Every structure is written in structure tokens, then in C-alpha cells.
Amino acid sequence: MTRLSAFGIHFGISLLIFAALSAVILLAWYPGFFFELDGGWEGLRIILGVDLVLGPMLTLIVYKAGKPGLKTDLTLIGIFQMLCLAGGMYVVWSERPIAMVYVDGHFYSMSADSYEEASVPVPDLSQFPGPNPKRLIVELPEDVNTLSELRGNAFRSGSSMRVLTDLYAPFDESQLVLKDAYPLKNIIERDIEYGKIADWKAQHPGAMEDYAFFPLGTRYKYLFIGYHRDTLKYAGLLYTPGPL
Numbered sequence: 589m590t591r592l593s594a595f596g597i598h599f600g601i602s603l604l605i606f607a608a609l610s611a612v613i614l615l616a617w618y619p620g621f622f623f624e625l626d627g628g629w630e631g632l633r634i635i636l637g638v639d640l641v642l643g644p645m646l647t648l649i650v651y652k653a654g655k656p657g658l659k660t661d662l663t664l665i666g667i668f669q670m671l672c673l674a675g676g677m678y679v680v681w682s683e684r685p686i687a688m689v690y691v692d693g694h695f696y697s698m699s700a701d702s703y704e705e706a707s708v709p710v711p712d713l714s715q716f717p718g719p720n721p722k723r724l725i726v727e728l729p730e731d732v733n734t735l736s737e738l739r740g741n742a743f744r745s746g747s748s749m750r751v752l753t754d755l756y757a758p759f760d761e762s763q764l765v766l767k768d769a770y771p772l773k774n775i776i777e778r779d780i781e782y783g784k785i786a787d788w789k790a791q792h793p794g795a796m797e798d799y800a801f802f803p804l805g806t807r808y809k810y811l812f813i814g815y816h817r818d819t820l821k822y823a824g825l826l827y828t829p830g831p832l
């Protein structure tokens with residue numbers, strides 16, 4: 589077997605492994621727009637570098653037919669590649685979004701880090717229905733005094749209403765409050781230097797007024813998520829940068 593043949597075999601095996609791991613990342617850990625917005629692509633690049641570049645290149649470098657200790661070298665390369673892949677997958681898994689939380693007219697993508705940074709225990713969300721990331725709403729109390737106390741506590745602790753895990757409940761679009769949608773005139777003003785509304789209009793029928801837009805905060809981007817005003821169904825993402 590030649591060096592290039594050994595490289596090709598290793599690359600082919602690595603490609604199959606990469607395809608399987610990519611499916612896990614795309615379909616289970618970072619589904620839908622989370623892949624683009626919340627670190628899925630960055631995680632996939634880690635796996636790509638380790639699996640399709642590092643391992644096969646090491647084989648290309650060390651392989652020589654009849655070389656003493658070649659089997660040991662290839663075994664060590666395989667072990668090293670698997671360890672690196674395991675480490676990379678762990679990082680991608682640990683940073684995955686576990687919930688999308690709606691509160692005060694905003695959506696927030698939440699990872700385990702989001703809770704740890706707020707000094708809040710990472711919640712067990714297995715009780716909530718649906719696939720991951722869980723779609724959740726913070727059910728705020730109607731009593732004005734209780735709500736005021738909650739907001740005051742969050743402000744004093746430097747925390748956020750989105751980490752009030754005791755108030756989490758399953759979310760669906762029927763719970764959207766249209767009056768809490770971000771004012772369209774403000775979005776238009778924000779979009780002047782970005783031109784993202786033109787992209788939205790090219791992909792969505794009707795007028796901008798037919799949609800309600802809510803800020804969406806993720807790991808890498810702050811933008812708007814749009815819903816049809818009449819049906820409250822998800823319409824898409826508006827990439828105009830949202831308010832921080």
C-alpha cells in the first residue's frame with residue numbers, strides 16, 4: 589500500500605465518522621437556526637479540523653510501507669484522533685443551547701453556561717415536552733407587588749428574568765403578546781445601515797406590518813425573530829441587529 593492509499597483510506601473512514609457526528613450536531617444539539625446563531629457551525633469546524641485534517645494528515649506523514657513499528661504508529665494516531673474528537677464533541681455538547689426562553693417580549697437562547705454565569709443551578713428541563721432545545725416561557729405573576737419584587741431582586745443581583753427557572757412553563761406561539769413586539773418603526777431605523785429588511789421582503793410575502801418581531805438573543809448574534817400576526821406562526825429571522 590502506498591502512502592497516498594493509506595491517506596485515502598484514513599480520510600474515507602474519517603469522512604464517515606464526520607458525517608455521523610455532523611448529523612448529531614445539526615439534528616440533535618443545534619437544530620434549525622441554532623446551528624447558525626448559537627455555535628453549531630463553530631463546533632462543526634472543530635470536528636472538521638480534528639477528523640478530516642489532523643488524523644489523515646498524520647497518517648500521510650508517518651506512513652511508509654515496511655517501516656518498523658508502523659502498526660504502533662497508526663494505532664497511536666487513531667487513539668490520538670479519537671481522544672481529540674471526544675474532547676471536541678464534549679465542548680460542542682456542553683455549549684449547546686438547552687432552552688429558548690420567552691420573557692418580557694424577548695427570546696433568549698440558553699446554554700448551561702448562561703445559568704452558570706448567572707450563578708443559577710443548571711435546571712433539569714426533562715420534565716418539559718418537546719425536543720431540545722426546550723421552548724419555555726417565564727410565567728410572571730399577575731400581582732403587581734410580587735412582580736415588582738421579582739424584578740427588584742433580579743436587578744439587585746445583577747441577574748435576569750430569563751433565569752427564573754422556578755417560573756418556567758412550556759411555551760407555544762399562542763402565548764405571544766403582540767403588544768410586546770418590538771416597534772416596527774424602531775426596527776426600520778436600526779436597519780438603515782444594515783439593509784436586512786430588503787432581504788426579508790424578498791423572502792416573505794405581504795407587508796412588514798403583517799409580521800410581529802421580537803428580539804432574539806443567542807450566543808453569537810442579537811437579531812429579531814418574526815411571526816405572522818394573524819396566525820402567530822413562526823415566519824423567519826430578520827437579521828437586523830437587535831437591542832442589547
